[in-house]
Amino acid sequence: MTTLVTGATGNTGRHVVRELARRGERVRALTRNPAAAARLFPPEVEVVAGTHTAPETLGAALDGVSRLHVTVTAGLAEVGPELVRRAVAAGVRRITVVWGGAVGPVERAVADSGVEWTRLEPQEFMSNTLTWVDAVRGEGVVREPYDFPSALVHEADIGAVAAVALLDGGHAGRAYNLTGPQSLTPRERLAILARALGRDLAFVPITHRQAVDRLTARGVSRDDAEYVVGWYSASDAASRTVVDTVERVTGRPALTFDQWVDEHAERFREPAVTNPSTPGR
Known part of the structure; x- marks a missing residue:
């Protein structure tokens, strides 16, 4: 098949x-x-x-x-x-x-x-961290409007759960909430990234409006920009609560943010990269 x-x-x-x-x-x-x-x-x-x-x-x-x-x-x-x-x-x-x-x-x-x-x-993708690439390479300063915790999930875990649901029985009619094993704030994620890169990185708060304007300057529509930034401003229980769905479905623990950083650290060091203009969840 x-x-x-x-x-x-x-x-x-x-x-x-x-x-x-x-x-x-x-x-x-x-x-x-x-x-x-x-x-x-x-x-x-x-x-x-x-x-x-x-x-x-x-x-x-x-x-x-x-x-x-x-x-x-x-x-x-x-x-x-x-x-x-x-x-x-x-x-x-x-x-x-x-x-x-x-x-x-x-x-x-x-x-x-x-x-x-x-x-x-x-919930939020760990790959959203790639929107920081230029800022980390340039100033070593990441500017975000909110610092709420988020139970980020590794994209490979989403792929693994999808493969199990596609190939194995027992998953029909299910809605699976997927998270990683930790709920981390942007400051905490930046600290993990700084340790991996071996350099100091700073977190600087900006306003909601500044964050929206930054996305529209990249070509994102204002409605989409408001949706994305608004998602971060309205942190709810589901977005910050760790669940064990990945392990229950795949039989192995969910991948950590430290593992994601190890896989992608070079992208924060190399001189040229194309970043996603709009983060996922």
Whole structure:
């Protein structure tokens, strides 16, 4: 059986592809940039060009696919239900979906699809720390408006849980809240990063408005910028409470932020990098 992974080179999609390939499964990776994907994945992964935000173009990509992984991203809310309909019509019988931070049209379409589904509800991604790369390289100063704790989750753990839900039984109809093993404030994350880099780094508070303006200067719409910064300002119990879902589903402990930093430390040292303009959760 073949699994189609949409957004295959994204923060979470790439880990789903790698985990499925590691388990010897047939994987079809959907991406706008096949050349980049070919460098990321082992040769047995089938890379196809396309995007899940244009479901009418995915006939060939869905051919022979029995399992589907979808990450809810900007632009998918309107067309996502059509993607789900086409996937089910093509023969998909199991779907995992990484939510967009709330249960919206795509998540509801998956739940109403009539096939087995599992919704993954990660809290903040550890990869959001990559938005600090330029600041760390330049001044060694990170400026953020809020310093609330967050139970960040490693993207590889999201991929591992998705792979289990796609391949193994017992996960249909479940919504899995996913966190890492610690709840850390930005100051605490910066201290861990500083130790790994062997240099002093400073945390400087800024205002909510300054944070929004910083995102809009990068090309993010004001509504999206307000949503992102507002998420940090309205820290709730779910976003800061550690749960053991990753370990219960995968059989191993969730990866720590220290491990994430060890994997990505060089990106905070190298002179050139392209950073994500909008953080995930």
